[in-house]
Amino acid sequence: MPLPVYAYRQAGYDLLARRQLRARGLRPGGHDPVAEIRWRRGRRVAYLYDPTRALPVRPMMSGRWRSHAAMMRDRRTCHTCRRDRGYVILRSLGCCWPCAEPPAA
Incomplete structure (x- = not known):
């Protein structure tokens, strides 16, 4: 119908x-x-x-909270310098802003 x-x-x-x-x-x-x-x-x-x-809505269990926290931590970690930057790294850059900027001449 x-x-x-x-x-x-x-x-x-x-x-x-x-x-x-x-x-x-x-x-x-x-x-x-x-x-x-x-x-x-x-x-x-x-x-x-x-x-x-x-x-x-079903409440989030502790295992899901841990999984979500680990996922978000990975999204905030720069894969070049391996530091948690505190913000989500842009996928287009693939690394944090300091690692993406060219070195000053």
């Missing part, structure tokens, strides 16, 4: 997009969307969910 399609800003307040669910501490919980919003002449789509069928 096709989903009901609403124009931009025409859907009711009883339906929420994923980010709106997340802001309320909810997740779709495996349920399919109940409607969609289309804008930009149908090229953009947002799926809407029924918040009464949504489930609470």
Whole structure:
């Protein structure tokens, strides 16, 4: 069965997009969307969910927090000088700013 399609800003307040669910501490919980919003002449789509069928967001366990911290630490570490720079290293550079700058003449 096709989903009901609403124009931009025409859907009711009883339906929420994923980010709106997340802001309320909810997740779709495996349920399919109940409607969609289309804008930009149908090229953009947002799926809407029924918040009464949504489930609470699962809390992060300590193992996931450790894994996330390790991943972020790796993204902040320069692979040239091996120092944690405190900011995410740009993938286009592949190293921190001091290592990427040419030496002064």
